[in-house]
Amino acid sequence: MRTTRLLSTAFAVVALLAASATAAAAATHPARYRHYVALGDSYTAGPLIPLPRLDPLGCLRSTANYPAVLAARLHVGTYTDVSCSGADTSDMTHAQNVPLGVNPAQLSALRPGTDLVTLGIGGNDSGVFGSLVGTCPSLRASDPTGNPCQQHFTTNGVDTVKAALATTQRNVQSVLAGIHARSPHAKVLAVGYPRIAPESGYCPDILPFADGDYAWLSSVEEALNAAISNAVAADGHSSYVDTFGPSSGHDACAPDGAAWINGKDTLPLAAAAYHPLARGMAGVATVIARHLNR
Incomplete structure (x- = not known):
């Protein structure tokens, strides 16, 4: 005893x-923030980064994506992550059907007391990302050192991919207005997309684009990020977080251990093709945290 x-x-x-x-x-x-809500597409959700959440499984939402890392780093009171792979701006106000379930309209997660919101959306509007990764690799063989994909999407001298971004800008601005209406006191951050292609050089075994299309791919990303940034400026009540610049040297072609973005091969326990790796999510979370601490 x-x-x-x-x-x-x-x-x-x-x-x-x-x-x-x-x-x-x-x-x-x-807790600096009482209720954090994360909205976005697959670049927020983190498909195939272990471990997946089940609410619903079809969103391929990782427990180690940047919202999860950021929430832990900021010691938020509670956080709600409703990001979903394949989402575009329309899925902010309408339910999104996914395999094995439905993801509710993402803005429905917002509350009057929500005080921090991150929004990562726009890349799927007008099928921008899907068009690039679905078309460009198959055109490389026709002109490996040229820019066949850029030519494919140019009609009568007009870059049709970039032209569609004017609509994306309006859509993102509308989403921002919807966030403010539901959570009027929240700090709202629109998060841009990190760099996929390198500033120089090529890695066709990882990014199977024609050499001349690398620069064009980066210019499309910059134009997409500019559309998001311009939507923020027009909104006037939110801020833009640049991840393209800070991800320089962390593109898909970067050496092992440095890349934030996966290449063409899906890695079942690491990342979907052309999507962020876990270290990329951690990197983006760091960029956002620094933005908040400025």
Whole structure:
């Protein structure tokens, strides 16, 4: 019995110390934001990055995407991640059908008391990303050192991919207005897309685009990010987070351990093709945290 009492006392002391440590940590890192909501497409959701969430499984929403990393880093009170792979701006206000379920309209997650919102959307509007990765690789063989994909999407001298971004800008601006209407006191961050292609050089085994299309691909990304940034400027009540510049040197062609973006091959336990890796999500979370701390 004496041994039992000693053990009980020891466990009580350990429990007390643990509780004290937890209280100290909470005091050191008080919740700066009470309710964080993450909205977005697959570049927010993080398809195939372990481990997946099940609400619903078809969104391929990772428990290690940048909203999860950011929420932990900021010690938020609660956070709600409703990002979903394949989402475009229309899925902010309408339910999105996905395999094995339905993702509710993403803006429905917002509350009057929500005080932090991140929005990563726009790349799927007008099928921009899908058109690029679905078309460009198959055209490389026709002109490996040229720009066959850029030519494919140019009609009468007009770059049809970039021309569609004017609509994307209006759509994103409308989404921002919808966020403010539902959560009028929230800090709202529109998060841009990180760099996919390198600033120079090529890696056709990873990014199977024609050499001349690498620069064009980057220019499309820059135009997409500019559309999002312009929507933020027109909105006037949100801010834009640039991830394209900070991801320089972390493109899909970067050396092992440096790339934020996966290449053409789907990695079942790491990332979908042409999508962020776990280190990319961590990198974007760092960029957002720095933006908030400025």
